[in-house]
Amino acid sequence: MAPKAVVLLSGGLDSYTAAAIAKTENFALYALTVAYGQRHAVEIRAAREVSRALGVVEHREIAIDLASLGGSALVGDGAVPKDRPLEDASIPATYVPARNTLFLALALAWAETIGARDIFVGVNALDYSGYPDCRPEFIVAFERLANLATRAGVEGARFSVHAPLITLSKAEIVRAGARLSLDYGLTRSCYDPQAGARPCGRCDSCRLRARGFAEAGIVDPLMASNG
Amino acid sequence: MAPKAVVLLSGGLDSYTAAAIAKTENFALYALTVAYGQRHAVEIRAAREVSRALGVVEHREIAIDLASLGGSALVGDGAVPKDRPLEDASIPATYVPARNTLFLALALAWAETIGARDIFVGVNALDYSGYPDCRPEFIVAFERLANLATRAGVEGARFSVHAPLITLSKAEIVRAGARLSLDYGLTRSCYDPQAGARPCGRCDSCRLRARGFAEAGIVDPLMASNG
Numbered sequence: 525m526a527p528k529a530v531v532l533l534s535g536g537l538d539s540y541t542a543a544a545i546a547k548t549e550n551f552a553l554y555a556l557t558v559a560y561g562q563r564h565a566v567e568i569r570a571a572r573e574v575s576r577a578l579g580v581v582e583h584r585e586i587a588i589d590l591a592s593l594g595g596s597a598l599v600g601d602g603a604v605p606k607d608r609p610l611e612d613a614s615i616p617a618t619y620v621p622a623r624n625t626l627f628l629a630l631a632l633a634w635a636e637t638i639g640a641r642d643i644f645v646g647v648n649a650l651d652y653s654g655y656p657d658c659r660p661e662f663i664v665a666f667e668r669l670a671n672l673a674t675r676a677g678v679e680g681a682r683f684s685v686h687a688p689l690i691t692l693s694k695a696e697i698v699r700a701g702a703r704l705s706l707d708y709g710l711t712r713s714c715y716d717p718q719a720g721a722r723p724c725g726r727c728d729s730c731r732l733r734a735r736g737f738a739e740a741g742i743v744d745p746l747m748a749s750n751g
Numbered sequence: 752m753a754p755k756a757v758v759l760l761s762g763g764l765d766s767y768t769a770a771a772i773a774k775t776e777n778f779a780l781y782a783l784t785v786a787y788g789q790r791h792a793v794e795i796r797a798a799r800e801v802s803r804a805l806g807v808v809e810h811r812e813i814a815i816d817l818a819s820l821g822g823s824a825l826v827g828d829g830a831v832p833k834d835r836p837l838e839d840a841s842i843p844a845t846y847v848p849a850r851n852t853l854f855l856a857l858a859l860a861w862a863e864t865i866g867a868r869d870i871f872v873g874v875n876a877l878d879y880s881g882y883p884d885c886r887p888e889f890i891v892a893f894e895r896l897a898n899l900a901t902r903a904g905v906e907g908a909r910f911s912v913h914a915p916l917i918t919l920s921k922a923e924i925v926r927a928g929a930r931l932s933l934d935y936g937l938t939r940s941c942y943d944p945q946a947g948a949r950p951c952g953r954c955d956s957c958r959l960r961a962r963g964f965a966e967a968g969i970v971d972p973l974m975a976s977n978g
Binding site: 595656669673 | 811813814815816817819820821822842846847848849850851852853856857859860861863864883884886888889892893895896897899900901902904905
């Protein structure tokens with residue numbers, strides 16, 4: 525029987541690719557989507573489509589009202605920044621405090637319950653928004669925590685947190701997805717809740733995505749179908 | 752102005768005492784209660800009363816449906832064990848996978864948002880239910896993670912996770928609370944959702960509490976008022 529892996533699925537391009545890589549490694553996929561008061565709820569619907577495309581064993585959505593704790597443009601505190609230089613190394617207003625700590629904690633809770641020892645997350649630390657909880661040292665520290673935090677860890681199991689995209693550029697991620705024949709037309713990346721079906725094209729996430737496809741020499745099906 | 756501290760408040764005796772200790776250290780208290788699909792929702796009401804008694808600056812409740820991930824008698828998977836030997840070192844069915852990882856992640860999110868650098872949690876590793884995420888090494892690992900996970904950490908702030916009860920016996924906790932004139936009649940400890948206003952007296956939590964009061968030579972006001 526294939527070992528189980530919990531894959532965090534946001535509905536974006538990165539998490540789809542990370543989950544597809546888990547599939548190539550012969551894991552049985554258990555997809556988890558966190559509805560955290562996103563302004564871009566369209567991502568949740570995308571996560572459902574991606575789950576179907578991946579043929580996951582199970583897809584769960586768990587709601588948590590992070591907006592009630594505030595602190596980010598992605599949960600309603602302030603505007604999503606537009607046209608920010610992609611070289612800007614500062615952490616933008618779309619940063620959500622402790623988001624990946626929380627998401628990985630939920631993934632760990634489910635993993636332990638279903639007997640999975642592997643968690644896949646689509647973070648990447650190269651073409652990204654400068655979020656501290658996307659860095660390799662964060663992933664390593666969480667993995668260490670996971671083994672101290674759980675009954676399974678105490679009983680000798682070892683959890684692995686896989687971040688297969690962490691050292692890839694967006695162009696490399698897009699190329700990897702193309703090799704796996706992923707349909708990126710199912711995904712949504714735009715941070716702007718006002719954008720509707722057509723991405724805004726001006727937030728960090730849209731621009732990193734556009735640059736990635738351009739550098740990979742591949743047409744983004746999302747833009748093609750909407751253009 | 753007093754520095755802010757986020758205190759995790761469950762409505763139980765331990766978290767009340769930990770929060771009261773934070774108050775004696777002159778922190779301004781921001782209480783956070785996680786409604787995680789507890790079968791013992793009575794604890795949430797107790798947390799509100801404890802917050803009032805402590806005079807917290809703010810009390811927030813955040814809902815997260817851990818029952819949908821399953822894996823614990825406390826969220827509806829199986830019966831709450833009764834009359835288990837307190838010397839039994841195994842981890843009981845009331846263990847909730849990754850619970851304290853999740854609670855601390857939420858506390859961290861709120862702390863970063865409001866500019867708090869201190870988090871208080873009432874875990875203790877002596878008279879407890881054997882949960883792995885109540886051990887000192889877990890707290891240390893989370894503190895390390897917190898500084899890697901956050902913008903504040905990257906910018907040089909240092910989060911501290913305080914677990915002032917971690918080495919205390921239940922009797923010592925009860926005595927500490929008595930010195931601080933805490934009204935433990937406000938708290939609820941029973942794991943059993945069927946117990947209603949009167950604690951069941953037979954789950955781990957009731958029995959650890961009873962032994963703690965007995966060893967401290969103090970009458971539990973909760974039992975007195977219900978007896």
